[in-house]
Each structure stands twice: as structure tokens, then as C-alpha cells.
Amino acid sequence: MTGANTPILQIDDLTVDFLSEGDPVRAVDGVSFHVCPGETLVILGESGSGKSVSTGTVMGLIDCPPGDIVSGSLIFDGTDLSNLDEEGRRGLNGRRIAMIFQDPLAYLNPVYTVGRQIAEVFESHDAGAEGPVRDKVIQLMQRVGIPEPETRIDYYPHQFSGGQRQRVMIAMAIALKPDILIADEPTTALDVSVQAQILELLGDLQRETGMALIMITHDLEVAAVMADRIIVMNGGKVVESGKAEEVFTNPDHAYTRRLMAAVPHGSSGRRHPRPAVEGETLLQVENLSKHYMLNAGLFSPKIEFKAVDDVSFVLRRGETLGIVGESGSGKSSIARMLLRLNDPTSGRALFAGDNIFQLEGKALNGFRRRVQMVFQDPFGSMNPRMNVRAIISEPLVIHRDILPRARWNDRVVELLELVGLKAEHADRHPHQFSGGQRQRIAIARALASDPELIVCDEAVSALDVSIQMQVIELLSELRQRLGLSYLFITHDLPIVRAFADRVLVMQNGRVVEENETEALFASPRHPYTQALLSAVPKPKWTVVEPADSVI
Amino acid sequence: MMLGYIGRRTYHSAISVIGLLTLVFFLTRLTGDPSALYLPLDSSLEAREAFARLNGLDQPIHVQFLDYLQNLLSLDFGQSLRQNRSAIEVALEAFPATLKLAFVAITLSTTLAVIFGALAAARPGSLFDRAVSLISLAGASTPDFWIAIVGILVFAVGFGMLPTSGTGTALHWIMPIVVLMLRPFGLLVQVVRGTMISVLASPYIKTARAKGMKRRRIIFGHALRNSLLPVITVAGDLTTGLINGAVVVETIFGWPGIGKLMIDSIIQRDFAVVQSTILVTAIAIFIVNIAIDLLYVALDPRIRY
Numbered sequence: 001m002t003g004a005n006t007p008i009l010q011i012d013d014l015t016v017d018f019l020s021e022g023d024p025v026r027a028v029d030g031v032s033f034h035v036c037p038g039e040t041l042v043i044l045g046e047s048g049s050g051k052s053v054s055t056g057t058v059m060g061l062i063d064c065p066p067g068d069i070v071s072g073s074l075i076f077d078g079t080d081l082s083n084l085d086e087e088g089r090r091g092l093n094g095r096r097i098a099m100i101f102q103d104p105l106a107y108l109n110p111v112y113t114v115g116r117q118i119a120e121v122f123e124s125h126d127a128g129a130e131g132p133v134r135d136k137v138i139q140l141m142q143r144v145g146i147p148e149p150e151t152r153i154d155y156y157p158h159q160f161s162g163g164q165r166q167r168v169m170i171a172m173a174i175a176l177k178p179d180i181l182i183a184d185e186p187t188t189a190l191d192v193s194v195q196a197q198i199l200e201l202l203g204d205l206q207r208e209t210g211m212a213l214i215m216i217t218h219d220l221e222v223a224a225v226m227a228d229r230i231i232v233m234n235g236g237k238v239v240e241s242g243k244a245e246e247v248f249t250n251p252d253h254a255y256t257r258r259l260m261a262a263v264p265h266g267s268s269g270r271r272h273p274r275p276a277v278e279g280e281t282l283l284q285v286e287n288l289s290k291h292y293m294l295n296a297g298l299f300s301p302k303i304e305f306k307a308v309d310d311v312s313f314v315l316r317r318g319e320t321l322g323i324v325g326e327s328g329s330g331k332s333s334i335a336r337m338l339l340r341l342n343d344p345t346s347g348r349a350l351f352a353g354d355n356i357f358q359l360e361g362k363a364l365n366g367f368r369r370r371v372q373m374v375f376q377d378p379f380g381s382m383n384p385r386m387n388v389r390a391i392i393s394e395p396l397v398i399h400r401d402i403l404p405r406a407r408w409n410d411r412v413v414e415l416l417e418l419v420g421l422k423a424e425h426a427d428r429h430p431h432q433f434s435g436g437q438r439q440r441i442a443i444a445r446a447l448a449s450d451p452e453l454i455v456c457d458e459a460v461s462a463l464d465v466s467i468q469m470q471v472i473e474l475l476s477e478l479r480q481r482l483g484l485s486y487l488f489i490t491h492d493l494p495i496v497r498a499f500a501d502r503v504l505v506m507q508n509g510r511v512v513e514e515n516e517t518e519a520l521f522a523s524p525r526h527p528y529t530q531a532l533l534s535a536v537p538k539p540k541w542t543v544v545e546p547a548d549s550v551i
Numbered sequence: 552m553m554l555g556y557i558g559r560r561t562y563h564s565a566i567s568v569i570g571l572l573t574l575v576f577f578l579t580r581l582t583g584d585p586s587a588l589y590l591p592l593d594s595s596l597e598a599r600e601a602f603a604r605l606n607g608l609d610q611p612i613h614v615q616f617l618d619y620l621q622n623l624l625s626l627d628f629g630q631s632l633r634q635n636r637s638a639i640e641v642a643l644e645a646f647p648a649t650l651k652l653a654f655v656a657i658t659l660s661t662t663l664a665v666i667f668g669a670l671a672a673a674r675p676g677s678l679f680d681r682a683v684s685l686i687s688l689a690g691a692s693t694p695d696f697w698i699a700i701v702g703i704l705v706f707a708v709g710f711g712m713l714p715t716s717g718t719g720t721a722l723h724w725i726m727p728i729v730v731l732m733l734r735p736f737g738l739l740v741q742v743v744r745g746t747m748i749s750v751l752a753s754p755y756i757k758t759a760r761a762k763g764m765k766r767r768r769i770i771f772g773h774a775l776r777n778s779l780l781p782v783i784t785v786a787g788d789l790t791t792g793l794i795n796g797a798v799v800v801e802t803i804f805g806w807p808g809i810g811k812l813m814i815d816s817i818i819q820r821d822f823a824v825v826q827s828t829i830l831v832t833a834i835a836i837f838i839v840n841i842a843i844d845l846l847y848v849a850l851d852p853r854i855r856y
Contacts, residue, residue, distance in 0.1 A: 094763030106754040
């Protein structure tokens with residue numbers, strides 16, 4: 001579509017080091033790429049692959065030191081970006097090159113209104129002269145789809161939803177119609193339905209203005225929806241580049257192939273069909289509710305917020321029940337109540353016949369031993385000053401009757417091997433492991449007390465795609481070997497399809513649909529489930545382009 | 552919401568003030584018998600008893616205390632033994648001198664600390680940054696009485712440029728204020744610099760850079776506003792310290808403030824005046840704390856009470 005165009009940005013042989021106490025760490029190693037007007041270039045790679053660093057250099061956002069641009073040329077529209085002074089850089093940033101980021105809440109200043117922050121773009125480039133800035137900001141907010149911009153302009157970032165905050169960031173970025181918009185994981189922090197809307201908005205804006213879009217992502221689905229061309233990065237190097245469809249259908253490099261293979265097959269059914277589980281009932285939840293009282297305002301009465309509203313379900317021994325829903329749907333509240341971390345407002349939950357909410361003292365302790373949890377952020381859920389041996393044996397310290405002390409060491413080694421780690425890892429500390437390894441340690445800790453049920457709350461969401469599948473495979477292997485049951489909470493539909501036997505769909509605290517996994521994905525009945533499933537994006541090359549979209 | 556908050560705070564503070572006054576009431580009476588100070592050494596037993604009766608000191612201590620509380624309710628804070636007039640009047644008369652001193656010292660030191668700290672944080676590790684760190688560390692850790700005495704020695708006795716003590720001319724203000732400023736300035740520079748450095752590394756600063764904002768506006772517009780909360784917390788704490796009467800500095804420079812009055816009254820066993828000075832400063836500290844809470848709300852839209 002843009003083959004005849006000359007590149008607006010051309011990067012050649014870029015190498016960036018980060019100086020640390022020891023040897024400098026090479027973050028970007030001889031990377032070359034270009035992007036043409038109106039084109040979308042997706043830079044695909046997992047965390048630490050150097051994708052953000054290479055685009056950060058384009059905008060001069062990498063602090064030197066500790067950053068060190070060793071070599072390379074960055075040519076933007078005939079200007080060499082690498083020897084630009086501060087004033088020259090300022091003239092380009094925000095006006096001709098703009099950027100949006102992953103976590104809009106952190107990237108917006110909490111103490112200023114969004115209107116003021118958008119207006120700053122005009123003011124920084126003396127573009128306020130052609131009319132009242134406020135009107136222009138309202139127009140922009142309207143364009144990016146923020147309802148009631150006339151009043152919302154005076155709101156603060158924390159008063160917006162995640163998707164709206166990203167729209168504010170986009171408004172800021174497109175204010176002066178830049179030639180290039182760099183989007184660094186723009187939808188990673190958002191729910192799947194919101195993600196689809198944001199991607200659509202970016203696509204529309206690109207068609208309107210003809211800007212080039214550089215999109216950084218680790219998400220293959222996002223890449224498929226957006227990309228004209230793709231470069232795949234791994235370990236600071238570009239390992240593959242080409243037209244999007246070619247990279248997806250015919251991956252060349254071994255790393256790309258591994259990445260593609262890691263994606264749960266979204267449309268072609270699950271990979272490990274399992275026979276229906278017909279064990280005894282392990283967990284029976286009846287009419288579970290959790291309500292919070294919210295302060296609405298100065299004189300209004302308090303509002304009751306139903307985080308979990310009359311939820312009932314059954315989990316059989318050996319079964320995996322997926323709970324899916326977007327953020328705020330009440331999934332995690334259920335997990336927290338079942339683990340007795342929060343108290344319910346009403347309802348019962350029978351675990352092997354006993355009502356969890358009435359357990360006290362010894363009985364509660366015994367229950368805690370039989371039910372374990374794996375959290376989203378393995379790093380946050382481990383004491384950084386404890387080594388792996390201490391972390392894994394902690395359940396043994398708490399529940400003294402499991403094993404005599406003399407056998408703890410052997411058990412730790414056994415557990416480490418069970419989750420695919422090595423005996424020598426026991427003496428290291430959490431920060432010495434990768435994200436996937438840490439989650440393995442968290443699983444080993446959960447297994448230490450021989451539990452019957454493991455509650456996984458977004459247990460793989462923070463991990464890279466290729467690691468996600470490894471952890472899921474580990475969990476499903478353990479399910480077979482140890483006869484475990486899982487309550488698997490996630491917002492990620494492909495993951496739940498690959499792993500759960502049955503799925504519960506939640507919206508606003510209520511269960512809107514429950515079914516066997518395959519039946520649910522094949523024929524979703526509830527409109528919300530249908531919307532959720534259709535929000536999973538479709539590859540760009542399968543969508544017929546409207547004729548007028550050619551620039 | 553806000554008024555309710557202030558109401559609750561007032562109520563809680565009233566309880567702690569009453570507790571404080573109780574403690575002070577009994578502690579002052581441990582210092583000894585005032586009649587030993589106020590009457591001639593050879594005065595007769597009858598004269599001593601008459602003095603005690605006149606000032607209610609002949610009653611058992613719990614009766615004295617109940618009388619005191621009762622009088623408090625009718626806003627009678629007792630008589631000064633030394634000056635023979637209302638004790639609260641004596642306290643309120645001395646207070647403005649302290650307030651002026653505290654206000655000028657804290658305003659100047661905060662302003663200077665914000666400017667120097669922000670500039671140092673903008674270029675961490677630079678010569679300017681290291682110089683500022685050195686000065687602030689010295690300021691924060693040098694005892695004020697030592698600086699005060701050396702100051703008098705050098706500038707008043709040695710060069711004769713400044714008066715040694717007392718009030719009157721503008722020159723009288725210089726040494727007390729400079730000495731009072733040193734510690735707050737030193738501490739606040741460290742706080743401003745530290746929070747600024749972490750705020751400058753935060754994501755929204757990156758956004759501001761990506762917008763192409765001028766460096767000075769990023770530092771003083773975006774970063775500073777976010778760094779102010781911890782600065783205000785520390786500055787407020789230091790202010791209460793100064794209102795409390797810069798006892799040492801006021802004594803050395805003969806500044807007729809509440810700190811000096813407190814020390815004098817304790818030495819002279821002028822119980823009612825001691826109690827009144829404590830009451831006045833406690834209320835002032837309460838007001839400063841409320842003001843700080845309101846400043847939080849003004850500075851950070853996420854904070855609501």
C-alpha cells in the first residue's frame with residue numbers, strides 16, 4: 001500500500017548499551033528498520049528484547065548515562081536525530097513525532113486536569129495562537145471518543161477509566177498531527193473489549209491523517225490486527241522482518257516460529273482435549289455475594305456496590321473451572337473470599353462438605369493447607385530477602401505436621417524438579433530469576449502443602465506469551481500427576497480455552513454464562529459472552545480494506 | 552465533608568490538649584514551691600501561708616486541679632505570679648514575636664530549599680548538586696546554639712556589624728533568622744532533592760518530554776508540584792517546632808518570644824503562665840496541622856477527606 005513512498009524514518013545499525021556497575025549491557029544490537037508515511041510497522045518481541053529502547057532513542061527519551069548510543073544513524077525526514085540539540089529535539093517531539101505508552105495512569109500527571117495536559121502540547125509548540133486552546137482540546141477529546149468533553153476536560157486522570165485515559169494520551173499525541181506516532185504497548189493494560197476500541201481508533205486516526213504508526217507489542221493478536229509490516233526482536237536484535245502476513249503464515253526464524261507456536265490456537269480449538277471430569281464435588285459455592293458501601297459525594301447517600309452478586313457454582317475434584325471477565329467483574333473478589341482473605345456479605349461455600357466461612361482456628365488452618373493460591377505477580381508475592389528454599393518450605397514451617405524438619409530440604413528439591421527448576425536454584429533469591437521461573441517457584445510453594453485446590457488469579461497474565469504456554473503446560477501436567485483441581489481466573493480467553501474444562505463468564509459481579517469450555521466458545525449464548533469473544537481481534541490481511549483507505 | 556473533617560480533627564485535638572494540660576499542671580508543681588522564690592528568704596511562716604492562701608496553693612493538689620479545670624471553662628487561665636496580671640495575656644503578648652520569627656524563617660528556608668533542591672535534582676551529580684548537598688548537610692547537622700554563639704562572637708563582638716541581642720531594628724532580625732533557618736533549610740533541601748529525583752524518573756515526566764515541553768517547565772511545572780507533598784509534611788513539622796518557641800535561639804538572642812517566656816516562667820515557678828504558653832502553642836500547632844491537611848487537598852486532587 002505504501003511501497004512507492006520514501007521512508008519518513010530510517011534507522012540503521014542502531015546499537016545502545018546500558019552502563020551498569022559491571023560490563024555495559026547491550027540492549028539494542030545493530031538494529032535497522034524504516035517506516036513510511038501511512039504505514040504501520042509492528043515491532044514484536046517479548047520483554048527485554050529491546051523494542052522500547054530502540055523507539056525511545058528516536059524521541060531522545062533514553063537518559064544518557066546510563067544509556068549509551070554506541071553507533072547507528074537515525075534519519076527522520078532528512079534530519080539526523082542522533083546529533084540534535086535539546087531545542088531541536090523539542091521542536092520535533094510532540095509536533096512531528098509523538099508517543100503513547102502502556103500504562104496511561106502512570107504516564108499522566110496526577111495533579112493536573114487532562115485538559116491542561118492536552119493543552120500543554122499546543123503551548124509547548126506555540127500553536128495556541130490560532131484560536132482558543134480550550135476549544136481545540138474539547139474537539140480533540142471528542143475526536144478520540146471521550147463522552148461529554150466540555151465537562152470532562154476539567155477532570156483529573158484518576159477520574160477516568162483505563163480506556164479513556166489511553167484516549168486522553170492519544171488526544172495528546174495527535175494534537176499537532178504528527179508524522180509518526182509511536183505506540184508502546186498501548187493496549188496491554190486494557191481489557192480485551194477496550195483494546196479492540198483503542199486499536200480501531202488508532203487505525204481510523206491513521207487513515208485520517210496519513211501518519212506512520214510504529215507499534216510496539218508482545219501481543220501477536222494485536223500485531224496481526226494492526227501490522228502492514230512486522231519486525232521481530234529478540235535479545236536486542238532484529239531476528240525477522242517482512243510483510244505481516246508472510247511473517248505470520250510463514251515464520252522464517254526459529255525464534256519467530258517458537259513465538260507463533262506458543263499462542264494458544266484461538267480459532268482451531270484446544271490442544272489438549274480432556275474427557276469430562278466426573279469426580280465428587282470438591283467446592284460448592286451458593287449465592288455468594290460481596291457488597292461495598294461507596295461514598296458518592298458531599299451530600300448524596302452512600303451507594304451500595306455489588307462486587308459479587310449472588311454467584312453459585314460447583315467445582316468437582318480434578319476439574320479446572322475458568323472464571324473469565326473484564327477488570328471489575330468480580331473475579332478476584334470471589335478468589336479472595338474463597339481463600340478467607342475477605343469476608344462475604346452473604347452466601348455459603350462448601351469445601352469438601354464444610355462451610356469455608358465458618359471455619360475457625362485449627363479447622364481454618366487445615367483448610368488453608370488444602371487450598372493454595374498462585375498470584376498474578378510472582379515477584380510481589382515473594383519476600384525479596386528470602387531465598388527460594390525458605391520461600392518454598394514456608395508452608396512446611398506453618399503446617400508442622402506435613403513433614404519432619406529433616407526432610408524439608410529433600411522436599412524443596414523434589415518440588416523444584418517437579419516445576420522444572422534445578423536443585424541448585426534453592427539458594428538463590430527471587431530477583432535472580434526470570435518472570436516465568438518466579439511463577440514456577442510460586443507454583444512449587446503452592447504445592448508444598450499437598451493442596452487439593454489451587455486458585456490461580458491471573459497467574460500467567462504478567463508473563464510473556466511463550467512463557468505463558470510453558471506455565472500452562474506445567475499446570476496441566478501437575479493436574480494429571482497430582483489430581484489437582486484449579487479455579488483459574490483470567491481475562492485472557494485463549495488461555496482459558498486451552499486450559500479450563502468449564503468456564504464461568506462474569507460481568508458486573510454476576511455470572512452471565514456457564515458452560516463446558518468448547519461449547520461456550522463454539523456457541524456463546526449470552527450477548528456479553530458473544531461480545532467478549534468477538535472482541536478478540538482479526539488479522540488485518542483477512543479484513544477487506546475499503547477502497548477509500550488508500551492514502 | 553471537609554467541614555466534618557475539621558470538626559472531627561478539632562474534637563480529637565481538644566482531647567489531646569486537655570491531656571497535655573493535665574500533664575503540664577502536675578509536672579510544673581513538681582518543680583517546687585513558688586513562695587520560696589517570691590517571698591524574702593527570712594519571711595515568716597504566716598507570710599508564707601498567706602501567700603499560699605492568696606494563690607490557692609494551700610489546697611490539696613487535686614482540688615487545685617479541679618479549680619483550674621473549672622476556671623478554664625470560663626476562660627479564666629489564672630494569674631501570673633510574677634507580673635500579677637492574667638497569665639494568658641502574658642502568653643499572647645509574647646506570642647507574636649515568636650510567630651513573626653517562625654513565619655519568616657520557615658518561609659525563607661522553604662523557598663530557598665525548593666529552588667536549590669530542584670536545581671540540584673535537575674542535574675544530579677553535578678558540581679552544583681554536590682555543593683548544595685554539602686551545605687544542606689552542614690546546615691542540618693550543626694547545632695543551632697553553637698552557630699548562634701559563634702555568630703555573636705564574629706558579627707557582633709568581632710566586626711560589630713550586628714547587635715548581640717534584643718529587638719528593635721531590622722538588624723536585630725538577621726542573626727536569629729539565619730540561625731533558625733539553617734536546620735529547616737538543610738533538611739528541606741534534602742527532601743526536595745530526593746523526591747524531585749524520583750519524580751523526575753516517573754513516567755509522566757517522560758510524557759512531558761515526548762510532548763516537547765521546555766525543560767524548565769517540566770521541572771518547575773510537572774515535577775515540582777508532585778514533589779511538594781513530602782516537602783510540606785516536613786516543613787509543617789519544622790514549623791510546629793519553631794512555633795513551640797525557638798527556646799534556645801530566643802534565649803541566646805534575648806528575643807522576647809514565647810520560648811523565652813516559657814523558660815523564664817518555669818524557672819520562676821510561674822505556673823499559670825507556663826500552662827498558658829503551652830495552651831497557646833498547642834492551639835497554634837493544631838491550626839498549622841489543619842492548614843497542612845488543607846494544603847494537601849489543594850495540591851493533590853486525589854486526596855479528599
